[in-house]
Amino acid sequence: MGRRRSRGSGVLLLVAAASLVMSAVLLALAVSAAWSMYAQDPTPIASGDRVTLSRSGMTLLRDQGETASTSCAIARGGQRTVLEESAGPDVTLQTGRFVVAASTAGAVAEGTYDFSCTAGGADLYAARRIAFGDAALVGVAGVLLLVLALTLGTLGLVLPRRPVSPPAG
Numbered sequence: 065m066g067r068r069r070s071r072g073s074g075v076l077l078l079v080a081a082a083s084l085v086m087s088a089v090l091l092a093l094a095v096s097a098a099w100s101m102y103a104q105d106p107t108p109i110a111s112g113d114r115v116t117l118s119r120s121g122m123t124l125l126r127d128q129g130e131t132a133s134t135s136c137a138i139a140r141g142g143q144r145t146v147l148e149e150s151a152g153p154d155v156t157l158q159t160g161r162f163v164v165a166a167s168t169a170g171a172v173a174e175g176t177y178d179f180s181c182t183a184g185g186a187d188l189y190a191a192r193r194i195a196f197g198d199a200a201l202v203g204v205a206g207v208l209l210l211v212l213a214l215t216l217g218t219l220g221l222v223l224p225r226r227p228v229s230p231p232a233g
Contacts, residue, residue, distance in 0.1 A: 076220030083213035090206030097199040103158050106189035111136070111181040121168030121193035122147070128154060128161040134184035136166055138177035145172065155194055167193055 106125050109115060115122065115138065124136060124147060137146045147166035155162055165188060181188075 073220040073223040076216045076223065080213045080215075080217035080220055083209050083216060087206050087209035087213055090202055090209060094199045094203035094206055097202065098196060101192065101194050101196060101199070102156070104191055105159050106157065106162065106191040109179060109188050109190040111179065111185040113179045114176055115179050115190055116176045117168075117172055117174065118192065119171050119174050121170060121172045123167040123191045123194040124165040125155070125162035125189040125191055125194075126165045126187060128163055130163060130187065132165075132184040132186075134165040134181065134188070136179065136181040136185060136188075138168070138172075138179055140173075140175055140177045145177075155196070157191070162189065162191075164194065 109124070117138070122138070124134060126132070126134075134147075134149055137144050139145070145168065148169055149166045150164040153164050155164060165184070170193075179190075
């Protein structure tokens with residue numbers, strides 16, 4: 065007679081398969097987000113320009129090596145949002161290396177905004193919000209889920225199997 069898997073190993077295999085699918089989704093999201101940030105082409109922006117933003121927000125960039133302080137904001141419908149100044153981590157995008165000057169704190173309402181600077185508004189570039197750290201965090205979660213899926217799958221395959229009981233009677 066053949067051997068059947070225990071009910072526990074079947075559950076482990078099911079959870080492993082679900083974890084594997086979630087891991088693939090998270091890793092795909094992380095790679096997609098990182099690529100969309102890397103592949104963008106920042107556009108020059110100056111105080112007084114109008115800028116259309118998506119929900120992700122905006123990052124202001126300077127050419128690599130520039131260190132001027134920046135005090136800028138976006139406004140729409142009487143609501144003003146000050147961009148958070150950055151100490152200037154370097155970022156590499158497809159079009160070159162830049163220094164982050166400022167960015168929105170996070171998600172913003174989609175729409176067109178008036179851009180203004182009270183200091184350091186020259187030689188700036190506008191880009192979608194750059195948050196490689198967020199993409200890395202999602203990627204780490206995906207890798208952890210992948211490890212969990214592999215561990216549970218292995219356990220589900222090697223758990224002791226119980227023999228088929230002979231028919232009663």
